[in-house]
Amino acid sequence: MITYKCAHCGVELETEDSLSGKHEACPECKKVNSVPLSKFDLAKQKHAEKAKQLAEQAKQKDLAATARLAEERLRAHEEMLANENAAKAAASRAEKAQRDAAGMSNTEDGLGIIGTLCLGVGMLAAIILVVVGVRQESGYYVLGAVIVAANSVLAATLLFALKWILHYLRRITNAIEEGKKQL
Numbered sequence: 001m002i003t004y005k006c007a008h009c010g011v012e013l014e015t016e017d018s019l020s021g022k023h024e025a026c027p028e029c030k031k032v033n034s035v036p037l038s039k040f041d042l043a044k045q046k047h048a049e050k051a052k053q054l055a056e057q058a059k060q061k062d063l064a065a066t067a068r069l070a071e072e073r074l075r076a077h078e079e080m081l082a083n084e085n086a087a088k089a090a091a092s093r094a095e096k097a098q099r100d101a102a103g104m105s106n107t108e109d110g111l112g113i114i115g116t117l118c119l120g121v122g123m124l125a126a127i128i129l130v131v132v133g134v135r136q137e138s139g140y141y142v143l144g145a146v147i148v149a150a151n152s153v154l155a156a157t158l159l160f161a162l163k164w165i166l167h168y169l170r171r172i173t174n175a176i177e178e179g180k181k182q183l
C-alpha cells in the first residue's frame with residue numbers, strides 16, 4: 001500500500017501499489033493527485049540509476065583504455081616510419097658510395113686501356129718505321145721509330161701513373177670513410 005497526503009485538502013490517503021506513479025482523484029475533495037512511487041518502484045528506480053552510473057563509469061574507463069591504445073599505436077607507427085626513413089637514407093648513401101666507386105673504377109680502367117693502346121700503337125708504328133728504314137737503308141726512319149717508341153712509352157707511363165694515383169686515392173678515401181663509420 002502507498003500512503004500519502006492529498007496535495008489539495010491534506011487528508012491522509014491510502015492507495016494500491018498498482019497506482020504507483022499514476023494519477024488518482026482525492027475521495028474527499030475530488031481533485032487529482034500524482035500518486036508517489038511505491039517502495040518497490042522507488043528501489044527499482046534507485047537500482048536503475050546505480051546501474052546507469054556504473055555503466056557510465058565503465059564506458060569512461062573503456063574510452064581511456066581505447067585512447068591509450070590508440071596513442072601507443074600512433075607512437076609505434078611513428079617509430080616504424082622513423083626507422084624506415086633511417087634505413088632508406090642509409091641504403092641511398094650506400095648506393096651512392098657504390099656508384100661513386102664504380103665511376104672511379106671505370107675511369108681507372110679507361111686510363112689503363114688508353115695507356116695500353118698508346119703503347120701498342122706506338123710500338124707498332126716504331127716497328128713499321130724500323131722495317132721501312134732498313135729497306136730504304138735510311139737512318140731517319142730508325143730515329144723516327146725511336147722517337148715514336150719513346151713517346152708512346154712516356155705517354156703510357158703517365159697514364160698508368162695517373163691510374164694508380166686515382167686507385168690509391170680511392171682506397172685512402174674509402175679507408176677514411178670506414179674509419180668515420182666506426183667512430
Ligand SMILES: [Zn+2]
Pocket residue numbers: 006007008009010011026027028029030031
Ligand atoms: Zn483532497
